[in-house]
Amino acid sequence: MSRILTRRSVLRLSAAGTGLFVAGRYFTGTTFAAPPPLEQQDTYTIGFAQTDLNNPWRIAESKSMQDEAAARGYTLVETNANEDTAKQIADVKSLIAQGVDILIFPPRESQALAPVVMEAKAAGIPVILIDRDVDHSIAAPGEDYVTFIGSDFIDQGRRAAEWLAEATGGEARIIQLEGTTGADPAIDRQQGFEDYLAGMVQGSPTPDGPIAGMEIIASQTGNFTRDQGREVMQTLLQANPDVTAVYAHNDEMAIGAIAALQEAGRAPGEDVTLVSIDGSNAALDAIVDGTLGATVESSPFFGPIAFATMDQYIAGEEIPDWVKVEDRFFDESNAAEFQGTQY
């Protein structure tokens, strides 16, 4: 790292309270109005704090970041929080202390991780959030961090609900398997789905109004994992044997729920209709074998878009607060075509 006083060094000194004046849009007198800049360098060290590596989606996301860093000859410093929010906070703090050039990571929980985004800013390290966002009342994109790159989770929930309404003729007793409590995909996928059943889309009433025949009879977190999806489904099934549909916030929990239903002598795909989110290979296989009805894509392949966005930031280009990832939809009409192409 250069010994001369770079703009980032100046920002660091200012953040430490030396009272140095920094001209331009980065410092407004009491607070920085934009994320710290990133200078043109031959190579970069990127801090990548992963939430866990316990499912195919996370493994694919990490591999995508590793492949892109390797292709560019950049150094990726990786950590694994192993599904522990406190550990991810500590990991980000450690990456800040190591002085990485930039942080690119998925915050496990939206409120809990927002303060370390502010700490990175104070340390002069820009942050790009991928896949999950933080609470904007604590840290704001374009001001405190560069941007959020990811899917529209509310719309994913809406699309799952729309498909389920069509598939069941608007009559369903639904068990919802929620993702990790406090994670924005869990919060938003629940909202998008429940709003649609209540006759609302993105805050506006739908022409047809609420779908009276569709009722969520139980809803509990399965923490985005196959094992917990299976265990929670076993428990909820005993209390709700009249279930006719399952909405899982990700494919892994849906696969776990299918196993629980089969163990209980039920016929997923026949007497219970399932819909989920992600678009994994296992989900495409389950659609082809008839046990899963449909899955809304949520891509884990963030490497190319994350690094391209970093390039734009270095070049001083305007970055939108949200770089939206467009998602496909897989059901019996196209699952076979894409089998084996995902992760």
Ligand code: AHR
């Ligand atoms: O944040 C995205 C979600 O996290 C994926 O849908 C899920 O599979 C993962 O654990």
